[in-house]
Amino acid sequence: MAALGSRTAGAVAALSAAAWFDFFLTRPYQTFDITASADIETAALLLAVGVMVSQLAARTRKLHIITVTDAAYLARIHRTADLVRSVHSADTVVDHVRTELTELLGLRACRFEYGTLTGRPPRLENDGSVTVGRHTRNPDTDGWPDGEIELRAYGNGHYLGRFLLTPGRGPVPTLRARLVAVTLADQTGAALDTSGPVRGW
Structure with missing residues (x-):
């Protein structure tokens, strides 16, 4: 979600993953109640890792855009420099x-x-x-x-x-x-x- 959208979208996806883990995979099933300490730890880790991964994905996407843009800028400078050298x-x-x-x-x-x-x-x-x-x-x-x-x-x-x-x-x-x-x-x-x-x- 973060790679395709934004940091906010990635954070929402991580929160959603933790919530649905609680809803479908912990007792009592199909409720948002959670009592077992192991399940609480798992949900917390799922949320934390999801948020971290989403932030890294969003940053990677931003760096990719910057890299592509900077390469295009550099290409303009190189094209002009080649022209200055080659024509009179x-x-x-x-x-x-x-x-x-x-x-x-x-x-x-x-x-x-x-x-x-x-x-x-x-x-x-x-x-x-x-x-x-x-x-x-x-x-x-x-x-x-x-x-x-x-x-x-x-x-x-x-x-x-x-x-x-x-x-x-x-x-x-x-x-x-x-x-x-x-x-x-x-x-x-x-x-x-x-x-x-x-x-x-």
């Missing part, structure tokens, strides 16, 4: 990263601007937080700010361009996803530093 066009890298960011962050739109900064939109920072003006905002608790959010790309410490992200209507991406997005922007900066300006974005 920053346009190709920017186009690829735009697609990756759109899928990773559940964006409605994503565009890239090369060159001088204009305006002061909210900015996705290296630690996954968002800066709005002089204030830092935690997307996990405060949600995305309104409008576009910039994600800057640097090469050798120099600003080279930025992605402008338009959040979708779904839930805010996890901190891990936002940190992967920052890494993808850094890889774009490396490509721009090597290949020069992007044309047509």
Whole structure:
């Protein structure tokens, strides 16, 4: 039950197992009365072991989900790194990263601007937080700010361009996803530093 559902479902299943053991297998039968000390110990052990197993199963399920998700994030980073090494066009890298960011962050739109900064939109920072003006905002608790959010790309410490992200209507991406997005922007900066300006974005 815990492997397929939740910790609560597993705990309820363990409680149910102990209750039905009492009802069907202890005297007096078909009642929830229990008098023999051995039967009480057995019911208590059945409940305790059931709860422990359900908690372990739920944790295993959660770790499996985290492992699969982290593997997908790592695959995105590796794909982009391979592309940066194998192509000599920053346009190709920017186009690829735009697609990756759109899928990773559940964006409605994503565009890239090369060159001088204009305006002061909210900015996705290296630690996954968002800066709005002089204030830092935690997307996990405060949600995305309104409008576009910039994600800057640097090469050798120099600003080279930025992605402008338009959040979708779904839930805010996890901190891990936002940190992967920052890494993808850094890889774009490396490509721009090597290949020069992007044309047509």
